[in-house]
Structures are given as structure tokens and as C-alpha cells.
Amino acid sequence: MMKPVENRKPFGRRSLLVCLLLLTFWNAAAAQDGGATAAARANEKPLLSVGGEVARPVRLTAAEWAKLPRLSVRAKDHDGKETEFEGVELAEVLRLAGVKLGGHMHGKELANYLVVEAADGYKVVFALPELDSASVGRVVLLADRSGGKPLAADEGPLRIVIGGGDKQQGRWARQVVSLVVRKS
Ligand SMILES: Nc1nc2c(c(=O)[nH]1)N[C@H]1C(S)=C(S)[C@@H](COP(=O)(O)O)O[C@H]1N2
Ligand SMILES: [Mo]
Numbered sequence: 528m529m530k531p532v533e534n535r536k537p538f539g540r541r542s543l544l545v546c547l548l549l550l551t552f553w554n555a556a557a558a559q560d561g562g563a564t565a566a567a568r569a570n571e572k573p574l575l576s577v578g579g580e581v582a583r584p585v586r587l588t589a590a591e592w593a594k595l596p597r598l599s600v601r602a603k604d605h606d607g608k609e610t611e612f613e614g615v616e617l618a619e620v621l622r623l624a625g626v627k628l629g630g631h632m633h634g635k636e637l638a639n640y641l642v643v644e645a646a647d648g649y650k651v652v653f654a655l656p657e658l659d660s661a662s663v664g665r666v667v668l669l670a671d672r673s674g675g676k677p678l679a680a681d682e683g684p685l686r687i688v689i690g691g692g693d694k695q696q697g698r699w700a701r702q703v704v705s706l707v708v709r710k711s
Contacts, residue, residue: 575620575669575685579707580639582625589684592671595619600668600690605699612688614670617641617706618658626708629659638711643687646702651687653698655708665691669703 573586592615599613618628627636632655639655653667660666668688671678678686685703689696 575703576705577620577624577626577708578705579642580710581621581708583623585620585624587620587623595623598666598668600666600670600688602688602690602693604673605696610673611675612668612670613672614668614685614688616660617653617667617669617687618660620669620706621655621658621708624706624708626655628655629662632656635710640709640711642707642709643698643700643703644705644707645700646704649700651698651700665689665693 571588571590574589574592575587577585577587595615596619597613597615599611601609601611604610621628621641637656641653641655641658643651643653657663658667666689668690670686670688671684678684682701687698687700687703689698693699
């Protein structure tokens, strides 16, 4: 037998509260999960590509970048401010792609150059023989931090920094996205 309608409990305040609470928890869990997968995806997205006349073209993810040997360089930025930059030596990344540098370069290899390309289309070049710090005594860095903090979005995630008293920051390309080796 069915109960008369009047005796049924209405959908009370308490039930509504329980529903709202459940919905809140469910949303929070979903947001957390979404955040985690977004972070994982960012780690797999290529941070930097190395190509052109190289033995092994490379597409470095943020996770792979994080494993590279690091160093820091003190240099005066464009505003004349002495700053501590941290990152990976540009030569280190080129070696990953099988590029010969320093004492390993012979003959025509000494006429090769590197084109550094930035997100805004800005490009700068370096002669390959000037990129091995052991040979030339100054570091060309792919910096990801300055003054102890990650580079700002309009500068990073990666920026060229030239050590050894470089007085003109024109080649300090911001937002570097690719490195291309060419033969002259
Ligand atoms: N991606 C990118 N990097 C760039 C430039 C640019 O236009 N685009 N300008 C260069 C020039 S000419 C100079 S002087 C410095 C300026 O450095 P700042 O942005 O730290 O002041 O950035 C260099 N790096
Ligand atoms: Mo400049």
C-alpha cells in the first residue's frame, strides 16, 4: 500500500546540504585531478628543440631539461644590474644532439654556426667554435632562473645569457624555443 502523499517527508534542508557538500567535494577532487594531468602534460610538452646539421635531433621536455647539469653565471643585464643567472650551458644541450665542440672540431666543422630562435621570431647566431666554455673561457648559458627565481613569462622559460663581461645584450634571446645548427 502506498503512503498518503501528506506523510512523505519533503526534500528537506538537510538533504540539500548533504547534496551541496557532496557536489563541493566532487568538484574539488575533479579540479585536483585536472591540475595533476595538466602538470604531467606540461612536463611532456617539448621545452626546446635542437635540429639542423646535428647527429641526433632532440626535443627536450621539461622533465629531461631538469636532469641536465646546471651552473650559474654572474652577468650584467641590459639595465646594468649585476644578476646571478642559473641554467644549463648551451654547449651541454648541443652535445646531447651529437654536436662536436671545442677540441673535437676539425676542418669544415669550424665554419658551422648556431641559429637560436625565440617564440617571437627573434633570431641570433653564434659560431659553434665560440660555444665551448673550456675553449673560450666564458659561458653561454641557457638560463631558466635569475636572482633565485624562475624567469618571468615574457623572458623565459629559457633565455640566452652570455657571461665573461658581454656589454651588449642583443644576443640574450628571450623565450628561446629552438636551436638550429647550420653549415656556412
Ligand atoms: N625574443 C627576443 N629576445 C630579445 C630581443 C627580442 O626582440 N626578442 N631583443 C634583444 C635585445 S636587442 C636586447 S638589448 C635585450 C634586452 O634585454 P631585456 O629585455 O632584458 O631588457 O634582449 C634581447 N633579446
Ligand atoms: Mo638591443
